[in-house]
Amino acid sequence: MQIExxxxxDLARDLTAKWGNLERQILEIVVVQAYRDRVISAGKVRQLLGMATRLEVDAFLKQKGAFLHYDQSELEADRQTHEQLRHEGKLSLLYWLCLLRLATFSV
Known part of the structure; x- marks a missing residue:
């Protein structure tokens, strides 16, 4: 959909001087607000903004003050998965990277 x-x-000139690509900045503003309002997921943010990785999305959202949607039930599910993997001896670097990511967002 195209929206004009x-x-x-003078406002367009000033915003372009400050922000650069005005169309991109407006798209980012809309996408961040849609994420905050839980209209779209982080995966959709990645797709709409053409980001390469989930880590890039996480950093972008953090920079914009739009933190991850991660509630107590998801934490509990992750904890149970961790216990199962630990019991099976299948913990990997991925687990530690996830912990690092969570620690980064909790500060």
Whole structure:
């Protein structure tokens, strides 16, 4: 869908001078707000903004002050998965990277 926004020329000029690519900045603003409102997922953020990795999305959202949607039930599910993997001896570097990511977002 194409949406046109009428901006006074001086405002468009000032915003472009400050933000650079005005269309991209407006898209990012809409995408971040949609994520905050739980209209879209982090995966959709990645797709809409053409990001290569989930870590890139996480860093972008953190920079914008839109933190991960991660509630107590998801934490409990992850804890149970961890216990199962630990019991099976299948813990990997991925687990430690996830812990690092969670620690980064809890500060």
């Amino acid at each position: 926004i009428a901006l006074p020329d």
